Amino acid sequence: MEASLWRVFGGTRGGANRARLFRAVEETPRNTNRLATDLELDFKTVSHHQEVLLDANLVQRSGDHYGAVYLPSELARRHSETIDSVFEELGFDDR
Structure with missing residues (x-):
């Protein structure tokens, strides 16, 4: 999983x-x-990254x-x- x-x-x-x-x-x-608005990203950018996360089985989609x-x-x-x-090692975590 880590890799x-x-x-x-x-x-x-x-x-x-x-x-x-x-x-x-x-x-x-x-x-x-909503993600595009909240994160101030382009809709197509969010859509692309969602597909990557879906393919990696890190997120799931509910609805159509x-x-x-x-x-x-x-x-x-x-x-x-x-x-x-x-995330911590990559410097992405701001929790």
Whole structure:
């Protein structure tokens, strides 16, 4: 799991935005539009990073289409300590 987290969050420039998105849905599940507004990111940017997080099974989608809400997956909840550790090492954690 740790290697996968490093790839998703530390392997590219987008890792910081993915970490912000992950923390945001961890705090309060939200749809793409709300995330874009709350994080001051472009809708397409948020949508792209959500797909990366979905592919990595770190978030799940509840609902369909525009109103779909994103929240942490069961896998992410089980590995929350590892996620916290990786974020801390990458300097992404502001908790």
